[in-house]
Amino acid sequence: MxxxxxxxxxxxxxxxxxxxxxxxxxxxxxxxxxxxxxxxxxxxxxxxxxxxxxxxxxxxxxxxxxxxSELRMVDRHGRTRGGYPAxxxxxxxxxxxxxxxxxxxxxxxxxxxxxxxxxxxxxxxxxxxxxxxxxxxxxxxxxxxxxxxxxxxxxxxxxxxxxxxxxxxxFEYPLGAHVASWEVSGYRPREEGIYVAYTAPGRYIARCPLRDDRTLFFVLVRNEYLGGAIPENHEGRVAALAGAMTGTGWESDAILGSLALTDTVYFDSISQIxxxxxxxxxxxxxxxxxxxxxxxxxxxxxx
Missing domain, CATH: 3.50.50.60 (FAD/NAD(P)-binding domain)
Structure with a gap:
């Protein structure tokens, strides 16, 4: 055929x-x-x-x-509060x-x-x-x-x-949240092999070390923290993330600052089909x- x-x-x-x-x-x-x-x-x-x-x-x-080697959950001050070995x-x-x-x-x-x-x-x-x-x-x-x-x-x-x-x-059933991810080079701090994550009410942020000194960041935000419709352009998406995550604790501000180092950010709703x-x-x-x-x-x- x-x-x-x-x-x-x-x-x-x-x-x-x-x-x-x-x-x-x-x-x-x-x-x-x-x-x-x-x-x-x-x-x-x-x-x-x-x-x-x-x-x-x-x-x-x-x-x-x-x-x-490990998934580590931390509190707003970076202190380990949970996790498990890979x-x-x-x-x-x-x-x-x-x-x-x-x-x-x-x-x-x-x-x-x-x-x-x-x-x-x-x-x-x-x-x-x-x-x-x-x-x-x-x-x-x-x-x-x-x-x-x-x-x-x-x-x-x-x-x-x-x-x-x-x-x-x-056919789409939105689940009330959005997800974002992006990569940058040279981010610090960096713990090789350790996925580090922090959770605040309605928000989740994590970093994962990749090869060649690159770090992948992952953010999940409930819609009520995003302040309305999500813009289609890169600048608008960065602004929406900053508004939702700034000041939430741990490394959130530094991670949001890394958005200035990339022009490629995945940002979409979490839905079922x-x-x-x-x-x-x-x-x-x-x-x-x-x-x-x-x-x-x-x-x-x-x-």
């Missing part, structure tokens, strides 16, 4: 891998001009760990993992777990396509015309194509879901586009 997949993240690249192996002709479409970088660190385990092992990609991913999670997973940046997982999956899957970067699906025997797919830039199947692997704000199933408001069906005619959804759960929403920082 001729299959178009919108979204070259983890779900889209993994699906393209298997469909191409089964002999189908796959076109992968990605709105970003290149593979996305950064993103939150997630634990790969269970079915996901088994899947990448079956794909033959486990050694590559293990070489990219972030080896952590070995606890590793033991529960029977040693089959790796902590990885979402972008590293997606890039490894994409590289496994070995240039056998055509990819359109910097483009997106503009319109779908399901004609029964095929789907006519119109793009923002490329010429239209005929496909036997179209797959939306394009996340919480799925264009394919909107075109084929209806507006996002029909609930649908009765993920298939309509010759159009289907997978991943967050189909069933974004809260845990996935918290880890969407690379989308």
């Amino acid at each position: 001729r299959i178009v997949i919108n979204g070259a993240g983890i779900a889209g690249s993994a699906l393209a891998f298997w469909l191409r192996r089964l002999g189908h002709e796959v076109l992968l479409v990605e709105h970003a001009p290149r593979l996305r970088e950064g993103g939150f660190v997630v634990n790969l385990w269970g079915i996901g760990y088994d899947a990448v092992e079956r794909m033959g990609l486990l050694p590559k991913l293990l070489a990219l993992q972030h080896v952590g 070995s606890v999670l590793l033991k529960l997973a029977k040693g089959r777990m790796a902590s990885l940046a979402r972008s590293d997982i997606a890039a490894t999956l994409y590289s496994a396509l070995d240039d056998q899957v055509e990819t359109l970067f910097g483009d997106s699906i503009r319109a779908l015309h399901d004609e029964g025997a095929s789907v006519r797919v119109e793009f923002e830039r490329a010429l239209a194509r005929e496909a036997d199947l179209v797959i939306g692997a394009d996340g919480l704000h799925s264009r394919v879901r909107q075109l084929a199933f209806g507006p996002q408001s029909q 609930r649908m009765d069906s993920w298939l309509k005619g010759r159009v289907a959804l997978i991943g967050d586009a189909a069933s974004c759960p809260p845990s996935s929403a918290l880890n969407r920082a690379s989308d």
Whole structure:
């Protein structure tokens, strides 16, 4: 079959891998001009760990993992108030777990396509015309194509879901909070291998050391602290975060100050997607586009 997949993240690249192996002709479409970088660190385990092992990609991913020793919870003065060693999670997973940046997982999956899957970067699906025997797919830039199947692997704000199933408001259930993340180089203090987090009423802020002296920051804020609608531009998002987090304690002010060192901040609502069906005619959804759960929403920082 001729299959178009919108979204070259983890779900889209993994699906393209298997469909191409089964002999189908796959076109992968990605709105970003290149593979996305950064993103939150997630634990790969269970079915996901088994899947990448079956794909033959486990050694590559293990070489990219972030080896952590501890998750530490602190109070507003930086004093340790809780936490656990990373070995606890590793033991529960029977040693089959790796902590990885979402972008590293997606890039490894994409590289496994070995240039056998055509990819359109910097483009997106503009319109779908399901004609029964095929789907006519119109793009923002490329010429239209005929496909036997179209797959939306394009996340919480799925264009394919909107075109084929209806507006996002029909399926999105906001959970009353927003999440933000960003990376900078050279932040201090820094404890190698230790994820440090602080919680204030309605707010959560954490830092995680990455390779090459980079630090990833993660912020969760309940909507009532954000003061209304979230601006679309970078400056407005930084201002909203500052208004919600300044003066909350621990290193919050210093971490907010690090926003001046980056122009790339992920900022989005935490929501669920609930649908009765993920298939309509010759159009289907997978991943967050189909069933974004809260845990996935918290880890969407690379989308």
